[in-house]
Amino acid sequence: MLQKSCTDESRLTVLHLVQPVEGGVARVVTDLVAAQVRAGLRPVVACPPDGPLAAGASTAGARVWAWPAERAPGPRLGREVLAARRLIRTCAPDVIHAHSAKAGLAGRLAVRGRVPTVFQPHAWSFEALEGRAAGLATAWERFGARWSDRILCVSESERLAGQRAGITARWSVIHNGIDLGRFRPPGADAAVAARASLAPLAGVPPEVPLVVCVGRLSRQKGQDVLLRAWRAAATGGARLVLVGEGPYGEELRRTAPPGVLFTGASTDVRPWIHAADLLVLPSRWEGMALAPLEAMACGTPVLLTDVDGARESLPPGHLPHCLVPPEDPAALAAALTALLGDPALRTELGRTGQSRTRAVFDVTRTAGAVLRLYEELVGQSRPETRKRTER
Template sequence: MPSSLSQIEIIAPHFKRRLSGVTSTVIQLVPVQNALGQKVITFGPGLPSSLPSMTAWQVPQLWKPPSGQTCRVWHARRNIEMLPGIILRDIFRMPLRLLFTSASQRHHSGWTKWLISRMDGVIAVCQKTASYLERESTVILHGIDLERFSPAADKATAKSAVGLDPGFRYIGCFGRVRHQKGTDLFVDALARLLPSHPGWKGVIAGRATAKHLAFEEELKQKVNAAGLSDRILFVGEHTNIPDWYRALDLFVAPQRWEGFGLTPLEAMASAVPVIASDVGAFPELVVEGQTGHIVGRGSVENFVTALCPYLEDDERLARASHNALAHARKNFSVEGEARAIGEVYARLLARG
């Protein structure tokens, strides 16, 4: 923990203890940003101690700009983080430039609109998010750790490593098990496809929270009733999720709603083609017909139609796998995201 903020140019507040996508973004980005020389520090609870952080006792130090600058950037990602920035800048007259990253894909409340209007800059995580903002924004898509998410050197070995039978190909669906995530659409699509494609199995990796346990149980009963309990596997939540991606041959993201959604990127970085709903940033991540397909949300028929050619055409599957990996590596590194954010920081700092 620093004793002085004299070298720090960017404050990344985090004022919620609950783990969320915002938390994951901060945890992933801050070390990379600092490695790139962006001089970022976090502020608030709910983050690992490995990240550089400041305390509330150090807030008075924000009255003095960092060495070589006339201000700092306060980079908020939630309403609860925008408001303190406004108070520090406009009431306490601290030399701060306020930046907000928006991931929301809905019309904002009047309160949120006012908060956003007080920002010096706004980043949108995708074009769809930008369309809901009533002011200019810079679109910066999320990136991922391309070392952590990478292809299997040998697919059979990768399958064995997570306890899967290397004699089969696998379609995966990863994330929370709940209606919003479309897990039922995945199950229903596979229930129609697997009987006529004996070389394939499905894998559902993720946890059902207490509120959604009944939903998960209904899906398991449906799988059992269809005689597919050995073909559609519920493997639960795992911390080694990159290993599970490497074991897949095809990935499905069947969400009915999504803010951004990193799973298609994680799959493609693992050389796994993606069939995804037209929600969140998915249409901006998947290259239609090359790295997979985007389909209309909520329709089992749409997923069946999109999946079938990949289950029946080895060349199509191999080509899409190659394209997916190349696309992810070229466009979606976390370093690329950090550099793009760094350009926004530089513009705000230059405004003084």
């Protein structure tokens, strides 16, 4: 953890305020700060110390500060805001990048526009809520937008969802990117080797099709819908593997059909992607999910629900085969049946998905676009920005 001020007048200092600290948000932030270190920036990550983000960001070259914040708003919010304010005063950043709803709430309350601020929702909080809670979240996002110099969305559909909710803001859309050096097609025998190396698959013949779902076991990711669809699909003996852990893990394990495999959390999902004949992600909401991009970059075809970012992730020719409505087990079952019954189609979808993903979703391109956004916001105001943080 940082023990001294992170001020360095020779480099642009970016403070990433982050909660949650696992899953896609952690991977996005880790990849982003690694690219920023390579570009000569000074990224600082303030986040809860538990979870993979703190270690990953430190390994990537960022300075890391402990910011004790719970995932959801609650009675500790006031203390979390004050802690964020103290960190910001010490760090004196040129720009603040707040990731996801909780950090966006605490960070914007702490700064209130005195430092150039980017808020990145990583999927809107009001989409995850119902009733009065959803209304309160929407009202806050409408109000909090005044303290965002820019709201950064990872898909055009995420931006449109914000506009439909009545949020008035200066918007930027920069697609998620992935590390194409890590996620690349396996060699000729690598898929077979990957399957052989995965202990949970012991005893599963190599000719049996393998369907993999990578994601936190949560309501958002919709694994419960997938299990209902799996019961109804004509899978031809295929096996389903759920890679991940989360708050719905116990319930999903209890209700899963016989033969479904649960691996728990994985620090490296590439062997599962390489072993898979199909990756499915039945999310209820997203901004733009990373797992499908990672799979397509490796040449693995995907099946997604039509949530924010999904259409923008897929090549146009994939839409009839690889996109179904969210929370529709019957449509998901029909798509699983069709794809598992057509190996030639899966091969073609893998080939075209790989080509587009590697051309469009490179994390270095994403990081470059984010840097240009920072430079636009900061401009020539660095000295004045530092004075404002001390008030």
